[in-house]
Amino acid sequence: MSYSIFEKDEHFSVEDHYTAGNSSNESNTRPSDIFLKKKLVGLKPSILQLNREKRKATLKFSGDNKDILQSTLSSSKNINLSGGLFVSREYENKYVKFGARMRCDLVNRMKDVTLAWHESVSSTSDKNVELSSVENHKIAPKADGPGNSSNENSSSPFDIFLKKKVMRLKPSFLELNREKKKAAKGFSGIVIRPGMVLLKNYLSINNQVMIVNKCRQLGLGEGGFYQPGFQDGGLLHLKMMCLGKNWDCQTRRYGEIRPIDGSVPPRIPVEFSQLVEKAIKESKSLVATNSNETKGGDEIPLLLPDICVVNFYTSTAKLGLHQVSVYDKTSFDFLKYKGGYLNTDKGESKKSHRKGLPIVSFSIGDSAEFLYGDQKDVDKADTLILESGDVLIFGERSRNVFHGVRSIRKDTAPKALLQETNLQPGRLNLTFRQY
Numbered sequence: 001m002s003y004s005i006f007e008k009d010e011h012f013s014v015e016d017h018y019t020a021g022n023s024s025n026e027s028n029t030r031p032s033d034i035f036l037k038k039k040l041v042g043l044k045p046s047i048l049q050l051n052r053e054k055r056k057a058t059l060k061f062s063g064d065n066k067d068i069l070q071s072t073l074s075s076s077k078n079i080n081l082s083g084g085l086f087v088s089r090e091y092e093n094k095y096v097k098f099g100a101r102m103r104c105d106l107v108n109r110m111k112d113v114t115l116a117w118h119e120s121v122s123s124t125s126d127k128n129v130e131l132s133s134v135e136n137h138k139i140a141p142k143a144d145g146p147g148n149s150s151n152e153n154s155s156s157p158f159d160i161f162l163k164k165k166v167m168r169l170k171p172s173f174l175e176l177n178r179e180k181k182k183a184a185k186g187f188s189g190i191v192i193r194p195g196m197v198l199l200k201n202y203l204s205i206n207n208q209v210m211i212v213n214k215c216r217q218l219g220l221g222e223g224g225f226y227q228p229g230f231q232d233g234g235l236l237h238l239k240m241m242c243l244g245k246n247w248d249c250q251t252r253r254y255g256e257i258r259p260i261d262g263s264v265p266p267r268i269p270v271e272f273s274q275l276v277e278k279a280i281k282e283s284k285s286l287v288a289t290n291s292n293e294t295k296g297g298d299e300i301p302l303l304l305p306d307i308c309v310v311n312f313y314t315s316t317a318k319l320g321l322h323q324v325s326v327y328d329k330t331s332f333d334f335l336k337y338k339g340g341y342l343n344t345d346k347g348e349s350k351k352s353h354r355k356g357l358p359i360v361s362f363s364i365g366d367s368a369e370f371l372y373g374d375q376k377d378v379d380k381a382d383t384l385i386l387e388s389g390d391v392l393i394f395g396e397r398s399r400n401v402f403h404g405v406r407s408i409r410k411d412t413a414p415k416a417l418l419q420e421t422n423l424q425p426g427r428l429n430l431t432f433r434q435y
């Protein structure tokens, strides 16, 4: 049995209509007007385009031309990139033609089509179209406080917190006691197969709370959570944010910026890297003590993570079987997803592969049914239940293991975590990698 990690985006499946502007220049004998008949709204330039232009301006107007540069920049200061404008059907269609990939989750979910801020079309006159300064793009979209999520606002990234501060049912004494006992027991390590180690219950509730809060804060800022999509309308079934470097789902390459909006991925918080380092050391000693047993024997190399892909799975989200694969021409063809399959993971460097550097994966929130195996066949895959606080490490001979998430188990997140954060139902997964 196979399942698709994609969902088709009904919103943008319309064919293209270039009817905007109702230009009738071609059909009459009057001199052509180089202006459109109606006062039209133009496609708002993307941040990337604006950045490029401003960089060009900066290069051009240096030294003696500072005044000109100053006026160039200040005249564009008022251009508002924050979007959130409603558009006509024609523009929606035109937008589709321009690339369905340029949309964030919110665009996809809005009933009334609102274009994403990076490529929006305004319904106001040009006069009112404002562009913000380049610096403004660095400013994180307004992060609403808990209980006031901005998920519905087209200019904001996806918020992993619930909209309102919900009064959660107080966990029963029994439940809390069970969790406390589990925490007191500490973690246990299991070598799943050569190169794959599971540290059960490794992240304390305090660390989980810290990670959730940091991800929430970063997730609402520049380069925050969005729903990755493909040019043809396919969407990943999860929300994603990249730290360190951006993983571009179109090209399967890493880069310094996210092409859809020109945002720069936030840095990996040092607290995260420290936890990764500790977890690797732990798994190394576990493998060393297990080396006489049949399963062990693979030395897990140290990892200095410079990439972290943060996925948020809502209760119905999933991730198809895929493999960590080096980016090269051959694998690119192979990587192309076929029939709704994403065949690969992110494209770390060949050096990273050669060394068998591990992927370190943190699970927080609801539990996941994690699949892994040597073939891209769900029926032949083994299952692991990854619970909140678990850390899975796979490198060396397991570096190329096929893996995916079949489902999220509802209502399984630790009550203590939900009491301390406003995390919405679902699962947060962080995978650390070294380029």
Ligand SMILES: O=C(O)CCC(=O)C(=O)O
Pocket (backbone or CB within 6 Å): 309, 311, 319, 345, 346, 361, 368, 370, 386, 403, 404, 405, 429, 431
């Ligand atoms: O969510 C998980 O456990 C796996 C995530 C993953 O494989 C990925 O992001 O490439």
Ligand SMILES: [Fe+2]
Pocket (backbone or CB within 6 Å): 322, 323, 324, 345, 346, 403
């Ligand atoms: Fe993966």
